[in-house]
Amino acid sequence: MAADPARVWNEEQLKTEEVPKKELIKFIQDNAAHSFLAEHKLLGNIKNVAKTAKKEQLIEAYNQLFESKRFKGTEVELVTEEVQAVKIHDTPKESKTEAVDEGPPKFTKSILKKGDKTNFPRKGDTVSCWYSGTLEDGTVFDTNIPASAKKKKQSKPLSFKVGLGRVIRGWDEGLLTMSKGETARLEIESDWAYGRKGLPDSKIPPNAKLIFEVELVSID
Amino acid sequence: MALEQLSDVVQRCQAIKDESFSPEDYDLFLAAGRTCIEQGDSAQVLSILVDEKNKNIVRCMGWNLLGPLVQMLLKKEDKNLPHCHAILSHLLEVCSPKELLVGLLEQVEEADSASIAETVTLLLKPLQTVLLRLGVKKASSVGMALSTLLSQVARLPVPVTKEQEEDDVFGLCRCCTALLKFVKPFVEEIKEVVKDNNRMSRDNELRVELLKFCMKSLSEPLLEVQLKDPDTLQKSPLRDFATEILIILSNIGESLPDLLSRNVLKRREVPGFLEEEVRYPKESLACMCHLLFVDHIAVDIFPAVLSPIFVLQCNMEYIELLLSRTEVSRLQKGLELYEKSLVRVEDNSLPVDLLELKTFFSVPQNLVKVMTLCPDQTLRSKGLKVFQLSIDKFTTEAKYKFFRGMLNTSHHAGVEGYIIKNIKNQIDFSLKPCNGNDWFLGKHLLPLLRLVLCLPHGPETDLLQNLDRIMESLNLLRYMLIRDKEWENETGIWTELYKIEDNYLKPLRTGLNMSKAHYEAELKSMKEKKISSKDSKASVCTVTVDNEKLPNMTPEMQIQVLQSALFTFDLIESVLARIEEIIEAKERHLS
Numbered sequence: 001m002a003a004d005p006a007r008v009w010n011e012e013q014l015k016t017e018e019v020p021k022k023e024l025i026k027f028i029q030d031n032a033a034h035s036f037l038a039e040h041k042l043l044g045n046i047k048n049v050a051k052t053a054k055k056e057q058l059i060e061a062y063n064q065l066f067e068s069k070r071f072k073g074t075e076v077e078l079v080t081e082e083v084q085a086v087k088i089h090d091t092p093k094e095s096k097t098e099a100v101d102e103g104p105p106k107f108t109k110s111i112l113k114k115g116d117k118t119n120f121p122r123k124g125d126t127v128s129c130w131y132s133g134t135l136e137d138g139t140v141f142d143t144n145i146p147a148s149a150k151k152k153k154q155s156k157p158l159s160f161k162v163g164l165g166r167v168i169r170g171w172d173e174g175l176l177t178m179s180k181g182e183t184a185r186l187e188i189e190s191d192w193a194y195g196r197k198g199l200p201d202s203k204i205p206p207n208a209k210l211i212f213e214v215e216l217v218s219i220d
Numbered sequence: 221m222a223l224e225q226l227s228d229v230v231q232r233c234q235a236i237k238d239e240s241f242s243p244e245d246y247d248l249f250l251a252a253g254r255t256c257i258e259q260g261d262s263a264q265v266l267s268i269l270v271d272e273k274n275k276n277i278v279r280c281m282g283w284n285l286l287g288p289l290v291q292m293l294l295k296k297e298d299k300n301l302p303h304c305h306a307i308l309s310h311l312l313e314v315c316s317p318k319e320l321l322v323g324l325l326e327q328v329e330e331a332d333s334a335s336i337a338e339t340v341t342l343l344l345k346p347l348q349t350v351l352l353r354l355g356v357k358k359a360s361s362v363g364m365a366l367s368t369l370l371s372q373v374a375r376l377p378v379p380v381t382k383e384q385e386e387d388d389v390f391g392l393c394r395c396c397t398a399l400l401k402f403v404k405p406f407v408e409e410i411k412e413v414v415k416d417n418n419r420m421s422r423d424n425e426l427r428v429e430l431l432k433f434c435m436k437s438l439s440e441p442l443l444e445v446q447l448k449d450p451d452t453l454q455k456s457p458l459r460d461f462a463t464e465i466l467i468i469l470s471n472i473g474e475s476l477p478d479l480l481s482r483n484v485l486k487r488r489e490v491p492g493f494l495e496e497e498v499r500y501p502k503e504s505l506a507c508m509c510h511l512l513f514v515d516h517i518a519v520d521i522f523p524a525v526l527s528p529i530f531v532l533q534c535n536m537e538y539i540e541l542l543l544s545r546t547e548v549s550r551l552q553k554g555l556e557l558y559e560k561s562l563v564r565v566e567d568n569s570l571p572v573d574l575l576e577l578k579t580f581f582s583v584p585q586n587l588v589k590v591m592t593l594c595p596d597q598t599l600r601s602k603g604l605k606v607f608q609l610s611i612d613k614f615t616t617e618a619k620y621k622f623f624r625g626m627l628n629t630s631h632h633a634g635v636e637g638y639i640i641k642n643i644k645n646q647i648d649f650s651l652k653p654c655n656g657n658d659w660f661l662g663k664h665l666l667p668l669l670r671l672v673l674c675l676p677h678g679p680e681t682d683l684l685q686n687l688d689r690i691m692e693s694l695n696l697l698r699y700m701l702i703r704d705k706e707w708e709n710e711t712g713i714w715t716e717l718y719k720i721e722d723n724y725l726k727p728l729r730t731g732l733n734m735s736k737a738h739y740e741a742e743l744k745s746m747k748e749k750k751i752s753s754k755d756s757k758a759s760v761c762t763v764t765v766d767n768e769k770l771p772n773m774t775p776e777m778q779i780q781v782l783q784s785a786l787f788t789f790d791l792i793e794s795v796l797a798r799i800e801e802i803i804e805a806k807e808r809h810l811s
Contacts, residue, residue: 133524142524158523160477166530194528195566201516202524212525 004071005031014059021050024058028065036070106189107170112213115182119219123163126220127175130157133212141203141210157217168193168210175216183215222255223264230268233277241280249281254288262292262303269310283315286323294338312346317353321361324350325368336372337391344369344402352405359425362406366433369399374440382453392441393457399437400464406430407468414473427472431499434469437461438504438511444549447515462511466518469508476512476522479505481530483537506538506553514556528564529574535561536579543586548596555590555602558583562609572618575625584610584626588635604638611642619646620659620668627671637688640672644696651703651710666712673697673724679731683792684785690728694795701802717803728796736789743782750775 008027009019025046029037037043040061041053065071121127132143146152160166162175170188178184190196190207198206229248233241256265269278285307292304312320324347331339347365351358376392379385388394410427421427447459470476482500511517513535535557542554574580587610590603614622619642626639643660650660658664672693675681683690697713697720706714713720763770773781 131525142520144523156473156475158477158525159475165527166481167525168527171525194564197528197564197566199524199564201513201519204524 004069007066009062014062021053021055021058022046024055024062025049025053028058028061031071032065033070033072036065036068040064105173106192107174108187109174109177110185111182112185113181113183113215115179115216117179119180120178121162121176121216121219123176124161125163126159127162128157128159128217128220129175129214130217131212131214133210135204136209136211139203157215170210171212171214174212175214178214178216180216180219183213186212186214188212222252222259223261226252226256226265226268230274230277234273239276239280241277246281246284249277250284253285257285257288257292257304257307260297260300262300262307266303266307266310269307275314278311279314279316282311283319283323285311286320286327290324290327290339290343293342294335308346312349317350318361320350321347321354321365325365328368328372331372333375336376337395340369340372340395341391341398344398348402348405358406359429362426363429363432366403366429367436369402370433370436370440373399376441378441378444379458380446382448385448385453385456385458388457393461396441396461397457400461403430403433403468407471410472414471422473428499430468430472431474434465434472434474435499435501435504437465438507439501442511443503443507443553446549446552447511447517449515459515459517462515462517466508466511467521470518470521476508476518477526480509480512480526481534484534502538502541506541506557509535509538510542510553510557513560514553528561529570532561532565532570533574533577533579536577536583540579540583540586543583543590548599551590551594551596551599554586555599555606558587559602559606559609562606562613565613567612568615570614570618572615572621575618575621581625584622585629588626588630588632592632592634607638608642616646616650616657616659620664624668624671633686633689637692640689640692640696643668643672644692644699647696647700647711648703656710661710662712666716669713669716669720670723673720675724675727675731679727679734681727681731683731683735684788687788687792690792691795693724694792694799698795698799698802701799701806706806714806721803725796725799728792732789732793732796736786736793739782739785739789743779743786746775746779746782750779 013019014024025042028040028042029046029049032042034043040057042049042061130145132140132145134140144155144158146155163172165172168188170186170192173192174184174186174188188210190198190209193210194204194208196206198204198208204210225248229245229252233245233249236245253265256262268274269282289304289308289311292300293308324343328339328343347369351362351365354361373392373395376395377390378392379388379390385393406426407430410424410430413421413424413427415421442462442465445458445462447462448456450456450459453459466476469479479500482505483502512519512522513531539554539558539561542550542557545551545554584607587603587607591600591607594600594603611619611622623639623643627636630636630639646660647665649655650657656662660668673696675690676686700711700713704711704713709715
């Protein structure tokens, strides 16, 4: 086990402007056990903590930390709900709610053509792909691949930021498993596609399983 | 006479070198030429104009004849038409394109409302010919032409019924169809350019002009038009126009999904950012979304893989815009777009953090205005229907937050009553086995109930004005006391009851008694006054609306109003009494 963290500042230094609140908070957050932080109300975004905690309280906490030696790794951490819930905060204009539910993936992938196996998209990357989508009975309900090769030169593949909930879940999850240049067949169950509603305007009936052939052209 | 004058001036000008014609020459040519054409001597004018010797003269002065020529063509007198058309064709070939453009556009601009359609359909082909002659420098001229043309076409009345669209009396359909043919060569040219998707091709002047044209068309006339579906009207020029506009957008390199999400995904500041804003007017994009998602226009060039929640989020920006207007057509489209976007989303799926987005707050506010203030009854009803639909789509936590927000901000008893009814339904749902949640049971319910079970102004609250709210909240309370057994107390209502009695039931009882007493006294004195005084026309107050005095209420009417108020108080009282009964019964039971 690593040695206990050392006291970086003495009493005098703590009281002065030399040690700003945010730095003090950061130190305590970095070194104290989770339960200690919770008790002293020092969990969360440093800016917010700085707003609610007075300097005196922080100095008090700092001293207590060294007295009680309740450093990280010294206690069985109780993983609370806050730590477990995956909440991604981004620019306020974008709503990204990640479903916390785990469960088996509701799609299957078979590789039709291998990609470079090195470049995989990460959440937030912009991917471009050619695709065609069919229902189980073979009806093509959507494609962006034009009929002739000449027209394909004039069209552009579909571009979007992957993993952010802008497309159906089967796509978000499926594309993250593909590498650049790969062409794959994705069979997506209705839960991760259009569910009970379907998309009548686009010929997708309720509870429809969708089959896509997707070619991942580029990742940015 | 005029013909001789024309021959004379032309002959004289043949001798002038270097085309240094004087202003008098121009005037004479124009005056004589105009008269000849108007008199019907177009054949002779034609032969003068096509004469090789007069080539330079025609090139410099010919375009001035456009005005009278076009007027003649519009008259459609058979004997003159072929010659006039021939003159026009010749001029289009020979004169300077820039000058021809000015002349033609002037004719379009000056067309009076009765002849807009005729003028536009007549001049579109000539304009196209002239613009194509401009070669690579045509972009700004194309833009000018499109802008002028659209401004005139936008003045044409929009057909409302399918018969009107079929008859096309004012020519809007004809003009739209002709406009599509007009822009075709320019779109083809741009298709080549945008193959390389770079900044230069995006800023290509001609592309930008075509983009402006599409955006302007979406705003006028398309936003005003109510498209008929293929079952109602199989062949619809307006539907074709709308479809083609979206296809053109796609062909000039505008991705429809990107246009959809423009206002939601704020881009980083790029050079010319402000210009980008101007290029994509929100109203035009709102129309585009309505076309895509309500009228299903061009749906086969729009990808089917977008997540319904994301599409809703994008559309909220446009719904907000449409619902903030007062014209029936805008409100109708806003409600339709909202409804269609909501229907695609599963019930209980919209998460609470969506409520942090500005539009998810402002749209319901706009919707409340429609439901309460719009003079059109169909829109009010539809507004309410969509309002309930939107509530159904929220998760339980989001519903809670939404109800709390609405109770705090709507300031309208009817809306509050409606929300309270929804709260009751949610509590009912939560009490069913396996539906328990923290929001409509447990610790969060009571703070919400405090917002419901209160009188805004204590015992002095105007009970009549707040009737809807009060009745719903009493119904809610009565329901909870019956449904939630006091020994189970799942909702916590029983422990909270003494507070509710003090803060709500007692002041309500007081207010009720006061109001009843007051109105009963009023009624009594009215009746006495009626019997005693012969002159029952005297009124206590007058009401003026819009500078017109409303007819005075007769005593009979006044009595009716007072009685109706008393009846309302009885209604409230009956529920209140029942609640007091239930409470008393439980207390007796416990003691």
